[in-house]
Amino acid sequence: MAKSVTFSVFRYDPEQGRKPHYTDYQVDIERPGMMVLDGLNQIRWRQDGTLAYRRSCREGVCGSDGINVNGVNMLSCITHIEDLKDPIVVQPLPSMPVIKDLVVDLTDFYEKFYLVKPYLITKGPPPSDRERLQTPEQRKLLDGLYECILCACCTTSCPSYWADPEYLGPSALLNAWRFIVDSRDDGADERLEIINNRNGAWRCHTILNCVEACPKLLNPTEAIGQIKKTIVQRKF
Amino acid sequence: MLAKYFGSGRSGAFDWYFQRVSGVGLLVTLFLHFFVLHYATEGPLTYAKVMARLSSPAWKAIDITFLVFAIYHAMNGFKLIIDDYVHGTGLRAILIGALWVLAIAFLGLGLLTIVSL
Amino acid sequence: MANIDVTIHKHDVLIVGAGGAGLRAALEASRQVNTAVISQVYPTRSHTVSAQGGIAASLGNVEPDNWLWHMFDTVKGSDYLGDQDAIEFLCRTAPEVVIELEHMGLPFSRIEGGTIFQRRFGGHTKDYGKEAVCRACAAADRTGHTLLHTLFEQCIKNGVAFYNEFFALEILKNEDHVVGVLAWDIVHGGFHIFHSKATMFATGGYTRVYRTTSNAHINTGDGLSLTLRAGLCVEDLEFVQFHPTGIYGAGNLITEGVRGEGGYLLNKNGDRFMKTYAPTVWDLASRDVVSRAMAEEMRHGRGCGEKGDFMLLKLDHLGADLIHERLPGIWDLAHVFAHVDCTKEPIPVTPTAHYSMGGIPTNRFAEVVIGSMDQPEQPVKGFYAAGESACASVHGANRLGCNSLLDIVVFGREGGRKMAAFAASLGEYVPLPDQAGAMGTAEVKNLLATTGKERMDSIWEVLRDTMEKNCGVFRTEETLTAQKQIVEQLCRRFKTVAIDDKSMTYNLDLLETLELGHMLDFSRAIVDGALARQESRGGHYRDDYPKRDDVTWHKHSLAYQEPDGSIRLDYKPVRMKPLTVPTFPPKERVY
Amino acid sequence: MKVFQAKVRYKLHPGYIAWILHRATGIMLGLYLFLHIWVIHHLGQGEAAFNEVMAVVQSPFFHLMEIGLLGTVVYHGINGLRVVFIDYGNLAKREIMQKAVYAVFAVSALLIIVGAIPMARLALGL
């Protein structure tokens, strides 16, 4: 197994005044099942300590490490090196300002998320001594929505977002829908008001890149479709 | 930054919905139009053949529906594209305004043609 | 390089760490006073997001339950080292805080009738140990994720100030009063002093010092060594929990919920070996017991695979439907990290370093305290701790599954309240000391100026391998003495370590090296504590002292750092008196 | 701190290709529509004007162009249906979405070929 693969990594350091460039590294395949993150760690620890990237949980649940590998957005920690074509081209998430190397500025992404009021909004007080009731069927509506880890893989893969940075983007919309369909929530009106905007749901052209990109196998397009239909239903 | 998301005029719900409605409408009328024109009519198109068909009121009605759908759909489609790529509010207003003028002009022209035949 | 800007911020309450504990505290405090949170990562990247199985509370939705049984289980699980006042508070408050979470919007799974779904979990029993009980309130197998996200959402709603991607470097003290924290802005570079009236550490666990671990890269226990360096003590670090079911080769956790739902462990002969080690609850015994049983099986050549170094966790008999509904995340993990479709085949597992029972000593109000055998505990003014980085101590020598998420919300909330009250009562800010942050700024500046060949990786490699070998599931005088020397030697090497990256912007090299410094510091406390403790209790198992020794060792270890970096040990008694109920006296622990 | 905007280079997924084609065909159709109305307007000018236009339009070259038009319309129309069914159907489902795109390609190709045969005959004067 003394094989190695080439990582062609996007490098950019704002302090060096140098244009972005790609540096090739040889990564040794030490064991089967190595992930792209293991490769990046190997480079950082053994070859070039200046490489910067984000990571935390290393098991695909925290959403730190969305990057673009061979032209596709993914989480480095759950992408097997052996499933990729050599050389492996590693880039930061597209369309976001690059802070350094693979680290991008996600401020805009987070602000879009805050904008859709991603928290339970209730009008009446909850029962004093027990949980609000929600049937398993009602709870099932949240499946495929609440699992979002805010990794930004979807939004940064969306050509509509590239073209129009004011677009809310699939992740924010999916999270909005997560609350709108929650049987305990009373904030649908407020949220739909915000989303029913030229930069809201209507900028989605059902391109489906977001669905291809989502590492948690969620389906933002479907959620956006629900939002559109709901708004249309309420209007006409 | 919130301000951007509020009160910027038309929401887009109407545009979106009727893009679909007109699209499906078009699918039907366009099919008829295309089929009749290119397959159902025998041999080379002549003035007489076209006029004969067009002067029947039923055909006029169909063609008018087709025209309205098509103009709306195309104009709205172009608006969608302008919305995507033009971010300056002023420029966008001008372009979309121009689009409206163009669309109405061609609608008039088309109607005139159909009715006057 | 010599001049790096220092920016000063003022907030009534400052919380370091945006995991469940930090966020719960922030939410509570922000209702009353100006509150800020600094975190090394964006809040939802905190390690709490990984928690799978559930949060314990005796709601009794599925079958009758009672907080006293929960308390009994927790005391017994802790191998009688837990402080019983804190444990009573924990278990009694549990239903209230869980319901509160639901009211905040946490998407718990539900049962018919619409109440919160509960499942069985290791060590949780009914009627004082009779049989397993459904006590773990769960959102599928993503309970931590939903908990963290829900708390974060509420914090957004409440306008808590977040300083994300800030790395705490030093605790600032004026005399014996904690007045804030010095931090490094990871994204832009630069020092920031956070001046506060009350400061909480909720910096999470420390098991990244082991090679096989279920923990995130960021779980490097920084909070503990910062506390040590501030001249305060840490408690019970030798108690590290090894979770029985980490994915073989990777360490990622397979929740105990799998066994709660009916999965079980097999050895190479296909035997359910747990029946001999825990005749009552079998696979649902406490974690230390199961991990040790597995290690024991492997020692006796009954492990699976060529090297006999893993066991099999079988769950395919549960049926694909149940797995996809209740354990969808587990299916993913097994698929991605073990190449196994767990609806068809068993998952190869080994014990994996999982949870840090030890931490910054606190009382049940999340106030950091200092005490000793003959000196009653005294709060440190303005300093609080909660969550995995704290030691209340509700987990004693071994934590029960699902008690940690409970711990972080109960003591996070309590700490938040206490801090808000303290900050309000304080009136004026206690001034910053002269030369505030001199130590932390020097540490960073020195690293940025280093040249040399020693690299952090070669030191860390050795540290995590040897900690696992010498200070893991089984320990002896011999291995621990060896480990003590190894860590000392690594500390010496660390003095000459150099970093490649000298830039201010997102300098990961700097961060990882700082973190390694932290790990080395508290590893010494782990090893020294373990070496001194000549008994076996909970997560600390000494082959040379296989019995629990309540006469000599029924006490908490405390570790202080000497100026030369070595560790001085001290001890304090276990708080045996609960708040309202009689004490559960130490008994032999059988499951 | 200066920040750099990464160049977008994204792998083409079926859905992405389908959208690019839809947009391209949409623009072409829109332009054609306006042209078409202009041309047909000449019908109103009487038989002579009509025949003049027709003489041009009935040439083999234009018949071949019409095949292009057919292709554009058919693809845009069929894909338009897919787009409608993404929201008012279940074509956004992960398991189906790619298949739906391929189906659109296949059906369009089929229709185009079937439709093009008589036109090609006309064009080539067969």
Ligand SMILES: Cc1cc2nc3c(=O)[nH]c(=O)nc-3n(C[C@H](O)[C@H](O)[C@H](O)COP(=O)(O)OP(=O)(O)OC[C@H]3O[C@@H](n4cnc5c(N)ncnc54)[C@H](O)[C@@H]3O)c2cc1C
């Ligand atoms: C895989 C797994 C599954 C688990 N499952 C369960 C379960 O089912 N039930 C249960 O009860 N428990 C479970 N646990 C345990 C539980 O998840 C953790 O103990 C708990 O989440 C810890 O929360 P915390 O808030 O204390 O710390 P964390 O969530 O770890 O947060 C630590 C915070 O501190 C910050 N921080 C750290 N160092 C610094 C620094 N130097 N400067 C600035 N910020 C810093 C980090 O950014 C982070 O925000 C599980 C643990 C694991 C690993």
Ligand code: HEM
């Ligand atoms: C004369 C015929 C037609 C013209 C001129 C035309 C033109 C256009 C244009 C310019 C667009 C915008 C493209 C874009 O948003 O990228 C568009 C979009 C669309 N068209 Fe057509 N089209 C025609 C026929 C049809 C037909 C027959 C359908 C079938 C149902 C259809 C369905 C759609 C749909 C659904 C969209 C919206 C795409 C979106 O919102 O992303 N169109 N069309």
Ligand code: SF4
């Ligand atoms: S929807 Fe998927 S891709 Fe998008 S942010 Fe959430 S988890 Fe990431």
Ligand code: F3S
């Ligand atoms: S990629 Fe973009 S356009 Fe819509 S379907 Fe996804 S959000």
Ligand code: FES
């Ligand atoms: S490191 Fe957490 S998702 Fe990859």
